[in-house]
Amino acid sequence: MSDTGDERDLLAAEYVLGVLAGTEREEVIRRADRDDALNRAIGAWEIRLAPMAAIVPPVAPPADLWPRVEQSCGLTAAPLTPKAAPLRASEPLGSPTRLGRSRGRGFWNAVGFWRGMTGLGFGLAAAIAILAVVNRPAPPAAEIPVASAVLAPPKGGAPAFVAEAAPDKRIVLKPLERVALAQGKDLELWALPDGETVPKALGVISKVGQTVTLPASVHAPMQLMVSLEQKGGSTTGLPQGPVLWAGHISALD
Amino acid sequence: MASALTGTGVRLASPSQPRNMRSRQSARHVRAIQGCPSLLTQRSGSRDDSDMELTMLLTRCASGDRAAFRALYDNQSARLHGLALRITRDPGLAADATHDAFVQVWNQAVRFDPERGAAGAWLTSIVRYRALDITRRRVRERPGYEPPEQEDDSPDALAQLVTSAEGAALRQCLEELEPDRRSLLMMAYADGLSHSELAEKTATPLGTIKSWIRRSLASLKRCLES
Known part of the structure; x- marks a missing residue:
């Protein structure tokens, strides 16, 4: 193995071991996006070191954890919680229940999905607040985003992309985490303007981020969604794979 | 990019892992x-x-x-x-x-x-x-936040590794390391301690910790592949 290969392999090992902190750790995550060899080295070290996890004794999680997981995944059959219900009622999302029935399964299998969307509200507000802070110092005037959203799994979990919209209808998508994509798959971006029920395809996007321009027919406020599709994107004009991440963009003007 | 947000990312294991890793x-x-x-x-x-x-x-x-x-x-x-x-x-x-x-x-x-x-x-x-x-x-x-101290592993922690063939191989290779180096790797992996936390905990210079860990990881890999 070359020196570079050795160096890369050790970096992967340090990352998996967990000794890298802060920017060093984030740099590895970013680099692994572009560097397949690093990505593979990380995967190999994950497997190599995993047996060490056996030295840690199992501890049963609290009994209320499963209901929480169920709730976050939109799996609970229970009625909407009081916390979620008013929010859902106030969301101008068309008639998701009807949609859910009409499509049957997948991301439109909708109660969980749409409930997840409502839950995103609070998180979004918080995340946008954080963005507002960390976006300082201000970029040049032409690039000032007028609205932004974090795209997170509809059923809860860590956000993966941030979308920043500019007045000229450009949307800049940047990954927040390292996005792994299986071979033969692509990510496709969709816009679902509030009040509408059929998402509009915005095209296949790169896992390392991309700038897209909204077609004239698409207006904020809207949901932005990223679905997992076969290579080349959906062939039907509707998401065929699951929606991995979604977020809400408020008005652009 | 917002460091407050990048921290939320969880890297997924690589989907392009070669099959021989099985x-x-x-x-x-x-x-x-x-x-x-x-x-x-x-x-x-x-x-x-x-x-x-x-x-x-x-x-x-x-x-x-x-x-x-x-x-x-x-x-x-x-x-x-x-x-x-x-x-x-x-x-x-x-x-x-x-x-x-x-x-x-x-x-x-x-x-x-x-x-x-x-x-x-x-x-x-x-x-x-x-x-x-x-x-x-x-x-x-929370500057100043100190997670509670972790109890050290029992001496037989390594014994837990023999429950699978991979675990047994890893244990054997860990045992070939100096005890203090081995314990650094185990603290890092199990307790999630970073370079600087390991340096502080063991009162060892940061550079020394980094180089010990690199050398230990390289030996570990050589041993596992031999």
Whole structure:
């Protein structure tokens, strides 16, 4: 193995071991996006070191954890919680229940999905607040985003992309985490303007981020969604794979 | 990019892992299926069965099978929560990490490649990265926050590794390291300590820690491949 290969392999090992902190750790995550060899080295070290996890004794999680997981995944059959219900009622999302029935399964299998969307509200507000802070110092005037959203799994979990919209209808998508994509798959971006029920395809996007321009027919406020599709994107004009991440963009003007 | 947000990322195990890595699958976590917590400490010696079972459950999760998700939770939650608790050293943060990990598993099971296998290692990676992110963000957001001290491993901690063929090989190679180097690797992996935390804990210069760890990792790899 070359020196570079050795160096890369050790970096992967340090990352998996967990000794890298802060920017060093984030740099590895970013680099692994572009560097397949690093990505593979990380995967190999994950497997190599995993047996060490056996030295840690199992501890049963609290009994209320499963209901929480169920709730976050939109799996609970229970009625909407009081916390979620008013929010859902106030969301101008068309008639998701009807949609859910009409499509049957997948991301439109909708109660969980749409409930997840409502839950995103609070998180979004918080995340946008954080963005507002960390976006300082201000970029040049032409690039000032007028609205932004974090795209997170509809059923809860860590956000993966941030979308920043500019007045000229450009949307800049940047990954927040390292996005792994299986071979033969692509990510496709969709816009679902509030009040509408059929998402509009915005095209296949790169896992390392991309700038897209909204077609004239698409207006904020809207949901932005990223679905997992076969290579080349959906062939039907509707998401065929699951929606991995979604977020809400408020008005652009 | 916003450092406050990048910390939330959880790296997924690579989907493009070569198939030959299957030989290193870890299998110590497979138990009898039904979710009886008392069975969770059992370890199966049959790695193929165990990893195949986890792989099967993940594949079913990817297709939206809730019963499979529940079975996976019953089977793995104590193991993963143990890891999260050890790294976060805080019951609330650990529950958050375990919660997030399972939500991520459900949402992203489609991204697990059954051909690659190593389902247990995949799950381990997800919860460890999540616990590391949560713990380090807490430290960043609360200057002066000190997680409670961790008890040191019992001397026979290494013995836990022999429950699978991979574990036995790893143990053998760890035992070839100097005891203090070996203990650094174990503290880093199990407790989630960074270079600088290890330096502080062991009162050793940072540069020395970094170089010891690099050399130990390189020896470990050579040993495992020999």
